[in-house]
Amino acid sequence: MSNVLLSMRGVSISFGGLAAVQSVDMDLQEGIVTALAGPNGAGKTTLFNLITGNLPASSGQISLRGKSILGLRPHQIAGMGIARSFQDLRLFTHMTVRDNVLVAIEPSSWLWQPGGRAAQRERMRRVDEALEQTGLAGMADSRAIDLSYAETKFLSLARIIATGSRIWLLDEPASGLDVNSRTRFISLLRDATRRGVTICLIEHNLDVMTEIADRIAFLDRGRKLAEDVPEKVLRDPELISIYFGKSR
Numbered sequence: 392m393s394n395v396l397l398s399m400r401g402v403s404i405s406f407g408g409l410a411a412v413q414s415v416d417m418d419l420q421e422g423i424v425t426a427l428a429g430p431n432g433a434g435k436t437t438l439f440n441l442i443t444g445n446l447p448a449s450s451g452q453i454s455l456r457g458k459s460i461l462g463l464r465p466h467q468i469a470g471m472g473i474a475r476s477f478q479d480l481r482l483f484t485h486m487t488v489r490d491n492v493l494v495a496i497e498p499s500s501w502l503w504q505p506g507g508r509a510a511q512r513e514r515m516r517r518v519d520e521a522l523e524q525t526g527l528a529g530m531a532d533s534r535a536i537d538l539s540y541a542e543t544k545f546l547s548l549a550r551i552i553a554t555g556s557r558i559w560l561l562d563e564p565a566s567g568l569d570v571n572s573r574t575r576f577i578s579l580l581r582d583a584t585r586r587g588v589t590i591c592l593i594e595h596n597l598d599v600m601t602e603i604a605d606r607i608a609f610l611d612r613g614r615k616l617a618e619d620v621p622e623k624v625l626r627d628p629e630l631i632s633i634y635f636g637k638s639r
């Protein structure tokens with residue numbers, strides 16, 4: 392039996408007359424990678440913003456382990472173990488790699504306890520471990536601005552890993568990576584899911600989607616049109632024509 396960690400029912404939000412997310416039902420299952428697919432403007436990022444509390448749903452329900460998280464503030468939701476990365480990465484380019492990870496866990500991590508050397512040591516241990524896992528340990532003292540493109544993507548992932556969060560929302564985490572980096576990146580995500588981490592990611596590249604995702608939820612104009620294993624969703628001619636804009 393699957394273990395549903397995060398559940399959305401009838402979730403909607405409009406911006407003026409635009410229904411950006413309309414009555415979406417979706418479950419994120421423990422240890423499963425769910426990809427959000429769909430054309431530009433489908434509502435994928437908006438759905439992330441609703442989960443993280445950055446936008447208020449106008450109707451519907453979002454619950455984490457059966458408890459509603461609607462109306463909670465972003466830092467409270469982050470503190471419950473939902474971490475999120477952004478398409479534009481939002482790194483502090485003039486800070487070191489280590490400090491970029493450290494700041495990601497200081498104010499909002501559910502593992503962080505204010506005060507005390509033990510808490511500080513624990514945070515440093517998590518930072519080092521995340522850098523080790525992502526292959527950035529040797530660059531811990533470099534400034535983020537000096538990293539290659541691929542390294543910045545791994546740094547963004549290190550920030551998520553270090554939070555110790557059990558649910559990761561990743562916005563195009565592997566976009567633009569060369570084949571070798573992508574393989575390494577995907578294997579890190581797989582390691583995480585084996586440890587029970589639940590991942591929801593936005594992805595545009597159909598090949599990457601097939602490689603990474605266990606399930607694909609396909610959105611268009613705010614509605615979820617399908618959710619299934621990649622082989623089914625990506626072989627549906629209607630969805631593919633919507634994806635490539637042929638039926639608009």
Ligand SMILES: Nc1ncnc2c1ncn2[C@@H]1O[C@H](COP(=O)(O)OP(=O)(O)OP(=O)(O)O)[C@@H](O)[C@H]1O
Pocket residue numbers: 406409411429430431432433434435436437438
């Ligand atoms: N804060 C906002 N105010 C007004 N409209 C918004 C806002 N945020 C998103 N939208 C609109 O809502 C719709 C869904 O946007 P969203 O960014 O969620 O789509 P997306 O699927 O993530 O697209 P992309 O793949 O291009 O990133 C779009 O039409 C967008 O212009």
